[in-house]
Amino acid sequence: MNGKTAHILIVDDEKGLRYGTQRLLEDEGYSVETAENGEEGIRLGTSKEFDVALIDLKMPDIDGMDVLKEIINIHPNTICFIVTAFASYDTAIEATRIGAFGYLPKPFTPEELIYQVEQGIRQRELIIEAERLKKEREANLLELAFEKSRLNAIIKSINEGVLIINRVGEVAYYNYAALKYLNISDLKISEPVLYKLPEKISDIITNILEKETFSLKTITTQIEVKPNQELVIEAACTPISQPDGSLAGVVVIIGNITDFKKIELIKNQFISMVAHELKTPLAAVQGFLNIFLDKNMNLSEETKEDYLKRSVVRLKGLTDLVNDLLDISRMEIKTKQREIEIIRIEEVLTGTLQFLEFELKKKGISIEQNIQPNLPTIKADLNEITRLLTNLLSNAIKYNKENGIIKVEITTSSNYLNIKIADTGIGLKPEEKNRLFSEFFRAKNEKTRGISGTGLGLTIVKRIVDSYYGKIDVDSTYGEGTTFTISLPININ
Amino acid sequence: MALIAIIDDDPDILDASSLVLKSKGFDVITATNPQDAYIVVTEKKPDLIILDVMMDEPDDGFYLAQKFRKEGITTPILMYTSVSKAIGLDFGKNEMVPVDDFVEKPISPEELVSKVNSLLKVKEGK
Numbered sequence: 001m002n003g004k005t006a007h008i009l010i011v012d013d014e015k016g017l018r019y020g021t022q023r024l025l026e027d028e029g030y031s032v033e034t035a036e037n038g039e040e041g042i043r044l045g046t047s048k049e050f051d052v053a054l055i056d057l058k059m060p061d062i063d064g065m066d067v068l069k070e071i072i073n074i075h076p077n078t079i080c081f082i083v084t085a086f087a088s089y090d091t092a093i094e095a096t097r098i099g100a101f102g103y104l105p106k107p108f109t110p111e112e113l114i115y116q117v118e119q120g121i122r123q124r125e126l127i128i129e130a131e132r133l134k135k136e137r138e139a140n141l142l143e144l145a146f147e148k149s150r151l152n153a154i155i156k157s158i159n160e161g162v163l164i165i166n167r168v169g170e171v172a173y174y175n176y177a178a179l180k181y182l183n184i185s186d187l188k189i190s191e192p193v194l195y196k197l198p199e200k201i202s203d204i205i206t207n208i209l210e211k212e213t214f215s216l217k218t219i220t221t222q223i224e225v226k227p228n229q230e231l232v233i234e235a236a237c238t239p240i241s242q243p244d245g246s247l248a249g250v251v252v253i254i255g256n257i258t259d260f261k262k263i264e265l266i267k268n269q270f271i272s273m274v275a276h277e278l279k280t281p282l283a284a285v286q287g288f289l290n291i292f293l294d295k296n297m298n299l300s301e302e303t304k305e306d307y308l309k310r311s312v313v314r315l316k317g318l319t320d321l322v323n324d325l326l327d328i329s330r331m332e333i334k335t336k337q338r339e340i341e342i343i344r345i346e347e348v349l350t351g352t353l354q355f356l357e358f359e360l361k362k363k364g365i366s367i368e369q370n371i372q373p374n375l376p377t378i379k380a381d382l383n384e385i386t387r388l389l390t391n392l393l394s395n396a397i398k399y400n401k402e403n404g405i406i407k408v409e410i411t412t413s414s415n416y417l418n419i420k421i422a423d424t425g426i427g428l429k430p431e432e433k434n435r436l437f438s439e440f441f442r443a444k445n446e447k448t449r450g451i452s453g454t455g456l457g458l459t460i461v462k463r464i465v466d467s468y469y470g471k472i473d474v475d476s477t478y479g480e481g482t483t484f485t486i487s488l489p490i491n492i493n
Numbered sequence: 494m495a496l497i498a499i500i501d502d503d504p505d506i507l508d509a510s511s512l513v514l515k516s517k518g519f520d521v522i523t524a525t526n527p528q529d530a531y532i533v534v535t536e537k538k539p540d541l542i543i544l545d546v547m548m549d550e551p552d553d554g555f556y557l558a559q560k561f562r563k564e565g566i567t568t569p570i571l572m573y574t575s576v577s578k579a580i581g582l583d584f585g586k587n588e589m590v591p592v593d594d595f596v597e598k599p600i601s602p603e604e605l606v607s608k609v610n611s612l613l614k615v616k617e618g619k
Contacts, residue, residue: 276547276575279575279598280503280575282599283503283506283575283598283599283600284503284505284506284509284599285505285599286598286599287505287506287509287510287598287599287600288505288509290599290600290601290602291509291512291513291602294601294602294603296516296602297512297513297516297602298516299512303512307509310505314505
């Protein structure tokens, strides 16, 4: 048997048969052990793995079938024959069902015996070879792909990409997500794969595979798989060890971080923008102060006063920006305490118009009010509603033409309080309208030059409206004007 | 006396810079956006251009400077920078920086005048 002597076990209570069969088989070159009853048969058959076992069916202590069961249980690859004088169809079937390879009816001729044993041994060789190949594949992790377990089904369907590479750089396992995130069209199990992978990943893997020793540390790297940040992934590579502690391969878990990167970019751009917006007024004020402090510059009193006034204006703008930023951040964190009270919207409007009086006068803007009598009150936070109106009216002034008009209309319809603010100003182009409420978005065209702002005003407006489950509509014609309509639900107790 | 063009969208910076330079005897013309700047420079042909790095968009100062150079305008350009390396200096990592010198805002009158004088001397030397 592959150069090695086959080991055969004979379990039979009949002494003569035992010795006779043993002699026969030993003459053929086999190594033989015997058991004189079922119990001993079980003991021998389970303690050592025999290639072949010949088991007598009818024994005084234990039924041959039970001996068969016990041996098969421990050594499923032992080729077992049931030997019996009481041959019957039923016992043959039952024996096979339990796992016997063959059925030998007594009496048998030496030739019959030897023939059957040879068949058994051939089968045994096939089994052993298959086992060996399987172990080899397991050592190469190539069995993984053929596992029909539920775990496999789960891995195939998760969001993260899973790619397993064996110690010689071949694919042992992959799921669809891995292909997608690595932008590889197809992979075959046991295909060499390192050259197909992004360089950063193949470098990490090669490093792990080539080292004498390895530690179970995960190495992570970020890779832009498709240019312009269209697909960015994070790959985590971890060595896998065999049961004996040697390196089996590397598992790569791939996550899609494209969105995260987008947000990171937006955040960094935001920070840059904020820095610029903060530094600009400071530079202007510092510039004025530097001139004040320079002994060689002889400034007229008029100029001095002008510069001081302008500095004040710039610093106010700076304060406004900081307040806007704080508002946004508070809304994000949602820790802002709301003080809900009963609010008369017409009063808030009046207060806001008073607050903006200077700006209105400066640009010559006139207000036309159309307010429905007996308006219901709403329950809301006064600061938020004031902020809402202030931002909208402030924009209506800023983007208006000189001596323009702002029409404010407040009505009710079904369960809503509707506030309409229409200006006769610059208006919006369609593409600007789409982005209107985005953070820091400011319309930039020939007409908007010179208009200052943080780009956060309407963002704050939208967040406030959303937080009251209200609606906001924008209607605009470029060059003619813009109308904002806010609808807030009326709380009826 | 030399004619200096100052291009910056911030009227306060513009006025402060103009005051300083005028007090030193320079003639000053101004513009607040790239389009007007282009007209002013090509028509009035100043001896020096002071250009802000960012007006409407990040880097539009650089782009304007590049445009001047491409059209053969060799006038020395002094660039105002405001946010160190933060805002949009993605411009031309591989391209030649088309300006001759930088000065960081906020501006100190001394530094401004000193840089302006050096650049004008260089121009004369040409």
